[in-house]
Amino acid sequence: MALKLQFTQQGLAACLDAQSKGLKAEITHMAFGDAAYNPSQNQTQLNNERERIEINDWQDGGQNMRMAGVFDGELEYAIREIGIFLSDGTLLGVYSQSGKTLGYRTPAVKVIQWFTLNLSALPTNSVTVVVGAENLNLVLDAEFIAAAASFLNTGAAIIKNAHWNMQLSERIRTMEGSL
Known part of the structure; x- marks a missing residue:
């Protein structure tokens, strides 16, 4: 009811x-x-x-x-x-x-x-x-912004790690080519 x-x-x-x-x-x-x-x-x-x-x-x-x-x-x-x-x-x-x-x-x-x-x-x-x-929209927006910032920080860390791996791979390939 x-x-x-x-x-x-x-x-x-x-x-x-x-x-x-x-x-x-x-x-x-x-x-x-x-x-x-x-x-x-x-x-x-x-x-x-x-x-x-x-x-x-x-x-x-x-x-x-x-x-x-x-x-x-x-x-x-x-x-x-x-x-x-x-x-x-x-x-x-x-x-x-x-x-x-x-x-x-x-x-x-x-x-x-x-x-x-x-x-x-x-x-x-x-x-x-x-x-x-x-305003409730502001409360929800703050929560969404915090989640988005966390997501972006995680994405930046993944990109940084991928770049480091590419540089490492390039060094290894260069070292193998000079042997």
Whole structure:
């Protein structure tokens, strides 16, 4: 069974308020918690929030927005609830289900959480995503650059070794020719 985001009354009110002012409510954070339950539209916070992070990346897909964040650090717990928050701290919506574990958070593993937010239940053009200071693309790019540098260094060492072998072969051939 797929989990559906339960939008909160306060979250919907914030979207309507922003839209009436010609603005968009800004989604800025997501949070993990370890309580499993059936979310309510009257919620104002997660039942047992463990950590909250900035959104690090997003993609606009029309009626669906994909967002991602990176959870890393020393915490360890079962992920049973995910909250989506607006810039003013308002809980827009919650993913959770009674008795269901969504994942597990350990200090040894960096969790990159992607989720898709279906916007059909929200007023048209009432939300946007504001990416935090550390964009996920930059995090992934740094990792790719480090791997590419390692690959290039290995390639340079192989070429240097091949050149040395060619020089050695040439010396041996020269020595054999002079005998």
